[in-house]
Amino acid sequence: MSVICERFDSLGCDSPDHRYKLGIFGGTFDPIHMGHLACAEEVRDSYQLDAVIFVPTAHPVFKRDRRIAPARDRYAMVKRAIEANPYFDASPIEIERGGDTYTVDTLRQMRDHYPSNVDLFFIAGADAVSTLAKWREKEALGTLATFIGVTRPGFLFSENPEEETAQCDTHINVSYLEVTALAISSSGIRERLRNGRSVRYLVPDVVNAYIADRGLYR
Numbered sequence: 001m002s003v004i005c006e007r008f009d010s011l012g013c014d015s016p017d018h019r020y021k022l023g024i025f026g027g028t029f030d031p032i033h034m035g036h037l038a039c040a041e042e043v044r045d046s047y048q049l050d051a052v053i054f055v056p057t058a059h060p061v062f063k064r065d066r067r068i069a070p071a072r073d074r075y076a077m078v079k080r081a082i083e084a085n086p087y088f089d090a091s092p093i094e095i096e097r098g099g100d101t102y103t104v105d106t107l108r109q110m111r112d113h114y115p116s117n118v119d120l121f122f123i124a125g126a127d128a129v130s131t132l133a134k135w136r137e138k139e140a141l142g143t144l145a146t147f148i149g150v151t152r153p154g155f156l157f158s159e160n161p162e163e164e165t166a167q168c169d170t171h172i173n174v175s176y177l178e179v180t181a182l183a184i185s186s187s188g189i190r191e192r193l194r195n196g197r198s199v200r201y202l203v204p205d206v207v208n209a210y211i212a213d214r215g216l217y218r
């Protein structure tokens with residue numbers, strides 16, 4: 001049985017002298033969309049990552065005020081969406097851990113699982129990076145992984161536009177990457193679906209089919 005995910009549990013074990021780069025992409029993925037997939041692929045390609053693991057949250061601390069689709073559905077949609085990309089997988093570790101989701105716990109679990117020749121890279125969009133100062137154990141976060149901040153249309157990297165980078169208010173060293181601007185959001189997708197509108201080409205076909213099948217977001 002897999003511990004972290006099906007495809008990459010033994011990453012780093014084959015050649016202990018070789019360094020491996022593992023990307024971790026956390027999110028609510030309610031639902032996963034083309035913006036998530038395209039940016040993860042651009043990061044993988046730019047940073048020469050050996051793998052990217054998508055980790056859907058159980059209960060995101062910053063989203064307590066709204067209803068979220070069941071974790072098993074969000075996970076199932078991510079699994080289907082990444083299936084055809086051999087560099088991608090999804091991990092149920094946050095869902096299985098349950099309770100409030102803190103990235104520091106996830107990174108510790110990854111760090112404990114993988115050998116020391118595997119370096120961790122945490123991928124976060126500009127809106128997520130701008131909240132880093134409020135994340136639990138932010139000092140520890142920076143020692144567990146390198147943070148990769150990706151551009152996202154409509155968002156700045158800092159809540160305070162006068163600060164050039166979020167490094168001003170956290171101890172986390174963020175490496176910034178400009179990715180192709182795709183102004184797609186899960187909230188936008190949910191709103192379209194509520195209004196009975198099409199989300200074709202904004203989410204993968206398999207996700208669109210799953211949403212219709214399960215009657216989500218109506």
Ligand code: ATP
Nearest residue numbers: 027028029035039124125128152182184185186187
């Ligand atoms: P919601 O609107 O419900 O918040 P979302 O589209 O922001 O959904 P999340 O699951 O909240 O999706 O985001 C997970 C991660 O993906 C975050 O780090 C977020 O910044 C990043 N992200 C989401 N959409 C994009 C996009 N279009 N371009 C770049 N990064 C993105």
Ligand code: MG
Nearest residue numbers: 028127185186
């Ligand atoms: Mg979001």
